[in-house]
Amino acid sequence: MKSVAGSKWGANRDLLLGYYRAAILGKINYGCSVYGSASSTQLRKLDPIQNAALRIALGAFCSSPVLSLQAESGVPPLHVTRSKLVCRRYQAIQHSSRHHPLPVLFEEAGVILSHPAWPVRSHQPLLIRALWAYRSLSLPPPLRQPLPSVPPTPPWRDLSSLVSFCLSESFDKSQDGHLAPALYRELSDTVYAGYLEVFTDGSHTTTPAASAAAIYLVDLSLCQTWRLAALHDSVTLELFALFKALAFIKAHLQPQKVVIYRLSGSIAPYCVPQGTWIPSHVGIRGNEIVDRAARLALTSAAVETLPLQEATCSRLLTVASGKAWDSELAAELPSSTLGAYRTDSSCHPWARSTARALDVALNRLRIGHVGLASHLHRLRLVPDPYCQWCRDQEETIAHFLLHCPRFHSMRTELRDRLSVLGVRDFTLPVLLGGVGPNSPLRYPVIRLVCVFLRKSRQLHRI
Template sequence: MVSLDLPVPFWKSSDALFGNQIFHLMDTSLYGGFFRIFTDGSYSPPASYASAVFFEDLSICQTWTLSGPHSVLTTELYAILQALTFVKRHLPPKPIVLYTDSQSSLHLLLSSRPPSHMQLVCVIHSLLRYFASPPPWTVHLQWVPSHVGIHGNEIVDHAAQQAHHSQHLIYLDPDPAALCSHIRQACTSLWEQSLSLELDPTSLGLVRADAAIHPWARHPCRQLDVALTRLRIGHTGLNGHLHRLGLVDSPWCPWRPHGEETVEHFLLWCPRFHSYRVALQEHLATLGYPRLSLPLLLGGSGDPDTHLQVMRLLCRFLRSSG
């Protein structure tokens, strides 16, 4: 008999003592006399991946350090694969329970058409079919919570962490999904670096430093949408910009001599709009923002849940100030 067992509802508590007690109750009542195996996978930045297996009844721990771009899910599946391979090669038919704290691994193994890690899942499936054929084994893959003081799980977790220091690397073909994810992350990182260098000397660099999508930045009113965009890129009808284009004689603000009329000056300092700015500050304070800044008003810094509210308050300020 082969079974894969995911967590039960009463095991969702984050209390370590409760989780440990439930494990020992389950272990003694369901898996008394079983050969116990614990598996774990680990990732250590910037690019180290390790798997570990602890055979509790034999007091044996094995570790592997994987080369190449992978994912934590790959390390978890690889640990399960190595544990089942060891059982097939070295043990006679007996009741086996394999404990893992990776729900994602069990969900993949339950699928007949896994969306990722097809190669590893297929090999594990072939091993499980072997255990189900005569003479039949009793093999359970059981989920357990991590970091609740379960002795075997703590040992295998520590072993996986230590495996990152190994110089002996095991080559494993990267999963296409994991490889695509690494390529996407590398491209995004390169784009972020290039964008930051390009934005630094510009007006947009004052309010935006990355390439993150800002869906809240658009406004359904075209007039306000244009105004917000012009404020972000600095192409406005303010004297500071018009003077650089040679359209006005002076960059100074009419309401503050020797103060250049820039976007920052207009939104944060200009005395002409003081009363409207006070109202804006009071509303922003209720959202948890006691101070005005360009990144807050135009760049979306702060809590993502309040971005849309901040934009609406800024639009109200623009309407009031004309």
Template sequence: MRCLVGSEWGAERKALKSIYTGLIRSVFDYGSIVFGSASETLLKKLDSIQYQALRLCTGAVRTTPTSAFLIEMGEMPLNLRRLQLKSNYWCNLKGHDGNHPCQDILKSSWEKEKKKLNSFGWEIENVIKDFGLSDINISQTVPLSTVYPSLFHNNVVDLTLLEKRKGENISDPYLVQSYLDSKYYGYVQVFTDASKNSNSSNGVIVCSDSSSSLYSLKNNHAISRPDLLLEIQLITYRIQAMGLLVIFTWIPSHIGIRGNELADKYAKQASKYSDIDILVPFSREEIKSIIKQKVKERWQRQWEEDRTGRWLYSIQRKVGAMRRTGQNRKEETVISRLRFGHTRLNSNLFKIGKHRTGSCDFCGQEETVKHVLLFCTKYSDYLLK
């Protein structure tokens, strides 16, 4: 990474971060569930490598607090990343049955009561309890079908209205309803949770405002909820085996279509019920999203309670993504240093023994970023301009 940057030239920080995440952080991640129980002294050696890489990305001077350029680059501390990875692994294990060979490490043992170790099997229960996920139901990692998948029919998904939305105005509920009535005359129209009964029909048209769900049905592939996709495929297989045709179509939401409005109404009513009739387990992706948010909250608390990097904290209080950039290397380096409050001004040079007093040579006050930008009379002409 040092070969790619200088103080005034070099690759942009987005490219440098990609190099860090692809070639350096990926090595840290591998096996972190195992070596995460190592001593703090050993783990800090990895932290120092992360700090060096991110310091090169930002162009920060050596006196810059590590917490500051972690926030600037949107990169969480390694200890929190290891926490997230081990929690994700727990989630993967819970999605398997009891025959999985690694399930044993989650079971109780007398050693856990006698010893206080930092290894995965000992620690993960407390972590998950803190996250409030102890009693949560997780769907199967690999859902198995009772019917050969080759027997499934390809789902018929009509995305005509979704494609029209990009070029035409389809906010008129009359036009949408006319399209459904004319093209699917005689079909039972099902709007998510609400349906209209009929004595005879040619089939069923399921109207949904979830384009992502329809694309999953059309492509027979779902990353977040493969278990629900399989369940829908089994249901449609049984319906079609009885000679009925099931078609899925997209419709715009909240434009006054009666069936859709009823579905929204009943869904809101059901969300207030204390009793749950059908227990739908969470998918791994949903649990990992919750874990990610919980870890981010811990990072946020660390940033709020940290005693260093307070100048950047006054500018950016929330942790998260890397700051957007658009300038060249030299300009971004200057901006980052101003945001950090650590530059080559006299106050910082004094800390590393390269200035006698740390005061401004012009007015005698401590030469900080705030002083130069707002108060120093040496630059008053520039401020007026």
């Protein structure tokens, strides 16, 4: 990485971080589910490798705090990454084939999933480490769901004829709202005349968190609903409704032609006897009924047991791991200089520059470790902390950007241009943070600050 970038030249931050993730971090994490049982003292020996890579990518000083480097680059600590990978490995084992030996060993271990216990000062196996990681993230560990070694449907079989998009291809949301019901009635009277009509729908809310699915058989005037765990995603809810509809048809009805109308088009690749996606439930009685039933089921007391799918487990793990790390940053960043500009690991693209020298300067100014006299004096690299032009004021970041008379004319020009944009506050959080994370002025403010840094001709010192 040092051979392709320096503090004033070379590759940009994104390219360097991408190279680190692809070529270095992958090697560090390889086999972490095995060597993760080592002591924390041994595992911490890997941290300097990542810290050095982040300093090169950001162009930061060796004295820069590790927490600031991780927050500014968006790269979590190695222990966070290891915990997530251990959970994913455990998840893959739980979804492996029924002939896999590790699930059998897990069951024979007799470990209680909700309260895993292991002798103190002993190497923890993968099962214990994964369960403790899930517990720290407040996530339920995935249950055993063995997958068949051979898929039930041959990969060469064409299933496209079983799913119809004739309604969605003719429907445009900008058109009259009566078009969808008219198209549905035309299909029902022509293509699907004599078919048993079944409507399915899944519903999900976040406040409060709840999930439900429903089916409605038009000819039987029968509606069934199920409430599921709130962690399930919309695709799982739609597939569950399809499964229940097919199971009911197979168990209680004679063999006949069936058409299943789905309100969502997100599950088109999945096979049904004959499926048609409906783009709108307004004006279509069957869809209105099944949609209302699914919403009512959100408040049901009985919850259907359905194990989380592997994709859902991965998504929840990624989200929970990110939130846990952001909570650590929110608690520790306020004590650092970077805490004035960010409180989490979210990306701040406005605080960047395509020029390597300016990007490094912005990183150093935000982190608070720069080549100005005040910081160099703390490292005992210069005899005094005073500005070389003022001699009675310490050369801090605030003095350089806000007060030093050497750059008065350039500062006045910067202030005037910010006033034209409507920015009245001339403070470090505004200049280096871009007014705010949601302000439309954050990009032009950072660009104007970069112009000031270029005109000051002090990039080599920052």
